[in-house]
Amino acid sequence: MTRPRADSLSRVARDIVACERCPRLRIWCRHVAKVKVRRYQDQRYWGRPVPGFGDPKARLLIVGLAPAAHGGNRTGRVFTGDRSGDFLFAALHRAGLASQPSSVSRDDGLHLTDCYVAAAARCAPPANRPRPAEMARCREYLEREWSLLEGVRAVLMLGKLAQDGLLAMLRETGRVPRRKGFAFGHGLVHDLGGGLKLFGCYHPSQQNTFTGKLKPADLDAVLGAVNRHLGRPPARRS
DSSP states (O other), X not given: XXXXXXXXXXXXXXXXXXXXXXXXXXXXXXXXXXXXXXXXXXXXXXXXXXXXXXXXXXXXXXEESOOOTTTHHHHSSTTXXXXXXXXXXXXXXXXXXXXXXXXXXXXXXOOBSSEEEEESSOSOOGGGOOOHHHHHHHHHHHHHHHHHOTTOOEEEEESHHHHHHHHHHHHHTTSSOTTOOOOOOTTOEEEEETTEEEEEEOOOOHHHHTTTSSOHXXXXXXXXXHHHHHXXXXXXXX
């Protein structure tokens, strides 16, 4: 009898990259990768599902909604190569969680400390809106990452849809009661017990950052609360 191989983050990443569960999303990602936009015409797009990345011993898990069409779908790494990522990684660097304040490619030298970044959906969706069934098909990957990141004590939710995706996974696996509600709000914290807390934050999209709905100081404040919860040093002064 062949014994099943133990799971690993690298195996999850390979399974994500090879995933073909959502035809609409796969068609869209390949289309974007072929057509491109003018400023990236000379670049080869990733065009496949995008795995999470970061410190395998992370105590902080950051969950976004999905890769950007010309960000993660181009670079192959979530939050890499777009304005949302610029905003996020600059804040992570100030908080002592990232080795550099920006990220433009998978091999640009960025390293995360005590932090792992993933998404609720792994393919760039049309109009940045994955369908509920597509989110459900992707849930297994987040659950596997969650199980492998055994040290997680804080989860930073970037937007309500990301929070909904994570909570759906936690409910399905019995980690939180199915009927318990968790409101989303910037700076709102939910204590799940056992030292685990969920931290809400507006998504660092241009829609939020360009309008001032989410300012650098706002994200710094949330990450400061995360660092205090984890007993980490305070953020660097910008």
